[in-house]
Amino acid sequence: MASFDATDDLRRYPFRRRAVGARDVQVDVQFSGVCHSDVHTGRGDWGPVRYPLVTGHEIAGVVSAVGASVTGFRVGDRVGVGTFVDSCRSCEQCRSGFEQYCLNTNVQTYANALPDYADPADYPGGYPQGGYSTAIVVDEDYVVAIPDEIALEEAGPLLCAALTVYTPLRYWGVRRGSRVGVAGIGGLGHLAVQLARALGAEVVAFTTSPDKVPDALRFGASQVVVGEDPALMAANARSLDFVIDTVPYAHALDPYVQLLRRGATLCRVGVGLGTQPNEFANMSLVLQQNAIAGANTGSIRELRELLAFAVEHGVRPQVEVVPAQQVGSLWPRVVDRHARYRYVLDMRTLR
Numbered sequence: 001m002a003s004f005d006a007t008d009d010l011r012r013y014p015f016r017r018r019a020v021g022a023r024d025v026q027v028d029v030q031f032s033g034v035c036h037s038d039v040h041t042g043r044g045d046w047g048p049v050r051y052p053l054v055t056g057h058e059i060a061g062v063v064s065a066v067g068a069s070v071t072g073f074r075v076g077d078r079v080g081v082g083t084f085v086d087s088c089r090s091c092e093q094c095r096s097g098f099e100q101y102c103l104n105t106n107v108q109t110y111a112n113a114l115p116d117y118a119d120p121a122d123y124p125g126g127y128p129q130g131g132y133s134t135a136i137v138v139d140e141d142y143v144v145a146i147p148d149e150i151a152l153e154e155a156g157p158l159l160c161a162a163l164t165v166y167t168p169l170r171y172w173g174v175r176r177g178s179r180v181g182v183a184g185i186g187g188l189g190h191l192a193v194q195l196a197r198a199l200g201a202e203v204v205a206f207t208t209s210p211d212k213v214p215d216a217l218r219f220g221a222s223q224v225v226v227g228e229d230p231a232l233m234a235a236n237a238r239s240l241d242f243v244i245d246t247v248p249y250a251h252a253l254d255p256y257v258q259l260l261r262r263g264a265t266l267c268r269v270g271v272g273l274g275t276q277p278n279e280f281a282n283m284s285l286v287l288q289q290n291a292i293a294g295a296n297t298g299s300i301r302e303l304r305e306l307l308a309f310a311v312e313h314g315v316r317p318q319v320e321v322v323p324a325q326q327v328g329s330l331w332p333r334v335v336d337r338h339a340r341y342r343y344v345l346d347m348r349t350l351r
Helices: 036-042 152-171 189-198 210-219 230-235 282-286 300-313 324-335
Strands: 024-033 059-066 078-081 084-086 135-139 179-183 202-207 223-226 240-245 260-268 291-294 319-323 342-346
Touching (some): 152 189, 152 240, 152 300, 152 342, 189 202, 189 300, 210 223
Parallel strands (some): 202 223, 260 291
Antiparallel strands (some): 024 135
């Protein structure tokens, strides 16, 4: 299901993946999560893209073929593919196990221009195409095994949404005894609440949607603040060890900086329309030695760690599975915050 222009009119698009090379894994895609990034890329919100464009980077399926040199996977294995499918492997970040920050630009699962190290012959049209498709071919180093305890329809959102919030929670040392704020209870936020709670933290959730209060409590929040309620914001002032902000649109950051203890950090992971500034006052930061940071998705190493953690602690996305042909009708609902909490496309309906 491809975008042919910047509208939400996605249509069937037949194309052929590359042949399976010696190190490649061919995946029979069964499910693909619908991410904000799919929408904004497909609509051209982040800059010009080439059409037709197949988005989707929360991919779960079954191995249907492997190359002669593949050692980690066999036909029939349950696997996933996340937000990138290659990296240079030689820069400082790649050698340190942080391919998501590849200094030579990793190959995103869809849409980005190919870096010099990538072979255009591996990508039909010289452009990566994503997971709203029935099959994908990926180097085995960028494929992960899906544990049997995780249903395939639930796996995709763990590969992007959950990983995007898990890595900063880990990096900034969230643990038992921490008090953590989660701003925005959507596709990322509902997983951030679960993950922070599983790490042992007390979680305060912040949402603009009153109907999400029962859900946020069910996900593990001890308190939910709706619409930056002044009394509750004041009650939580200077009490949080970390705030993860998943809101994908421009909004004032000062109210959340005021919640941080001295020396604590607010981390932005929701990008959305990334050209819109998020405003804050310098004074808000200097008064209590606070910081505003950002984080990308995680590495393959961190993704494997997350999947094991999700199994151990029962962390799962709340998904609504929808026939792939209906994806165009879902994009406006994602932007309008109607998802509860991740739409997942059933790619088997295209066969």
